[in-house]
Amino acid sequence: MSDPILHDLLIIGAGINGAGIARDAAGRGLKVAILDAGDFGGATSSASTKLIHGGLRYLEFYAFGLVRKALAEREVLLDIAPHITWPQGFVLPHAAGMRPEWMLRLGTFLYDHLARRDVVPGSAHIDLRSERAGRALKPDYRSAFRYWDGWVDDARLVIANLQDAAKNGALVLPRTRVVAARRTEGLWEATLSDGRTLAARRIVNAAGPWADQVARTILGVNDAPALRLVQGSHIVTRRVHMGRDAFMLQQPDGRIIFIIPYERDYSLIGTTERDVASPEAAAVTDDETEYLLAAANRYLLRPLTQDDVIHRYAGVRPLILETGKGDRETTRDYRLVEHPGIDAMTVIGGKITTYRVLAEDVLARIAKKTKRWTAGAPLPGGDMERLRGENGQAAFKRWLDNLLIEQRNYDPGLVKRLAHTLGTAAQPLLEAGLGANLGGVFEAELQHYRDHEWAMTSDDVLWRRTKLGLHLGGPARAEVSRWFGEDPGEVQPDLPMTHRFAAPGV
Structure with missing residues (x-):
């Protein structure tokens, strides 16, 4: 083999799940290599709605376990990555003909009490006529609930995890593809696109939307669950917010959209859910843009137009295919699929909020004699001195x-x-x-x-x-x-309307 170093773990895919696994494993003393065919976090993990949240809307589908797990993690991430996260207030207006007020009250009450809160405040009923946030909304909306979740810079969370993995000895390779992998004398021998060969005891397939492709073509197995690829589109507009609150807005079709203060000067509106055939097919459609504008304008006092759209992007969620379930009912939880006899595992699904517990679950299976450590360890950048008892x-x-x-x-x-x-x-x-x-x-x-x-x-x-x-x-x-040594071509005075957040296939 061209590389004499034997790795305990080779991770294919450096989105948030792969990065979290690499950090956790390297910190437990495992020899780790992680690579990605594109930039780190270049696909779904830089194209999310940027929320650390339990998922208030999942309570409607009795997903209490998922919500509880995510709410507990919300506090952990706000603590270990305070430079790229913060508590975010959300205003949920009551709208005639939609979910009744008692249901909103019950939902926010459960949300407050399903997991311990140290940083995030509790919810409250508010009168929009006397609240600053209400000034952005039509006067028809008078009653609302304010609840709290967290905001995160998703792409930077990926980088911070990889930095910690590298600090603990991991080999970290961007824009490097696994061309082939074969079993030799009980080990994996992986051939990379740069000509190198890596040896590893075990492979973890964390390729996100490409996970089933990697399982079939690289690992040579067909037992990974079928994926449902769902495109989530977002638009960035002129700022519509008065103050720091975000909005969670109900829609007549039962869906909700978020309008979130974004990058000081803008508002981020999302998301849609549309099936796509492949990750490479992800692109914001005009119909999705119109849907998001109409959904926001149902509430906003000063309507948005196409001219207010500064930028738009789409990411692909790799959900587990559940026959008979619609967009909103399909689980956002993850599944770990062990491939018997070949020392390999495929990671399916998950949320950015629960990436760290996903990594702990992976390590609990492949390194049973090691200890958990990441919950109390600040990520790089969040490692400032703390006073006694200070979060x-x-x-x-x-x-x-x-x-x-x-x-x-x-x-x-x-x-x-x-x-x-x-x-x-x-x-x-x-x-x-x-x-x-x-x-x-x-x-x-x-x-x-x-x-x-x-x-x-x-x-x-x-x-x-x-x-x-x-x-x-x-x-x-x-x-x-x-x-960076690129040819900038003709300088464009305006922003690109759409930026594709899709990495090349693995």
């Missing part, structure tokens, strides 16, 4: 306040942006100097993303490591392209 959110706020004082020669907005992106890694970057300003992004930032976060293209930075693609003008985006 991660409070520690981050205190650290950021001190950083703003220490770095008062910088624009406070810039310091906050870097702190909420890089966490503690922002401090040495600021102290060393940021270098040339390329129009809103600095050369030292790009060097950091390249040298410490595996960024290889301008898209990796503009749309995944950050969301600066929404904020920078055409000339600045062209400068980022040039910095």
Whole structure:
């Protein structure tokens, strides 16, 4: 074999599930290799609704176990990744002819009490006529419930997990495909697209929407559950919010949509659910855009139009195919499928909120004599000093306040942006100097993303490591392209309307 190092675990797919497994396994002392055919988090894990949530709407389908597990994890993630997460309030208006008010009250009460809350506040009934959030809504909507969940920068959560995996010795390979794998003397021998060969005791297939393809073509098995690929589309519009609350809005077809404050200046509206034949087929349709606009305008005082749509993106959820169940009833829980006799496992489904417990479940099966550790270990960037009894959110706020004082020669907005992106890694970057300003992004930032976060293209930075693609003008985006050695072509003055978040097949 060309690579003499024997790995305990080879993970195919570096979305949030694969990244979480790699971090957990490496921290338990396993020799880990993880690779992805595209950029890390380049598909579903950078195209979510950015929520850490239990799933209030799943209570209608009696999915109490899933909701309880996710609510408990919500507190954990807010604690271990405070720089890229925060508690997010949601306003759920009562709408005539839809779910009655008693049902909303019961649902939010259960949501408050299914799991322990340390950081997230409890729900409350509110009068929209006296609430700031109500100013954005039509006067017909008077009564609502405010409940709480969490927000997360999904793509950065992937990177943070991979950074911790690498710190613990994992081999981390972006844009590297498994071409073939075969069993030799009780081990796996995997041939990679860069010509290397890796040896591993076990393979975990965490390829997300491509998991069934990897199971068949790489592992050579046909016992993985059939997947239902569901496209979730989102649009980014001018900001419609008054204040910091998001909205959870009921629709006449029984669905709900979210309108979430996004990147300071915008609102994020999603999501739809539409079956697609393959991950590569994911693309926001005009019909989906019209649906989301109409769903929002059913409530908004100042209607949105197509001209207000700044950007749109689609991700693909790999759900377990459940015959006879519709979009809303299909489970969002995960399933671990062990392939007997070949030391391989396929991970199916799951939510970004429960990625860490998914990883613990994987390790409980393949490394039974090791201990769980990730719940109490801050992720890179969230590892600021904590006072006795202080949670991660409070520690981050205190650290950021001190950083703003220490770095008062910088624009406070810039310091906050870097702190909420890089966490503690922002401090040495600021102290060393940021270098040339390329129009809103600095050369030292790009060097950091390249040298410490595996960024290889301008898209990796503009749309995944950050969301600066929404904020920078055409000339600045062209400068980022040039910095990465790309031909920027003709500089476009406007944002690309659609950015595809689909990685190439594994």
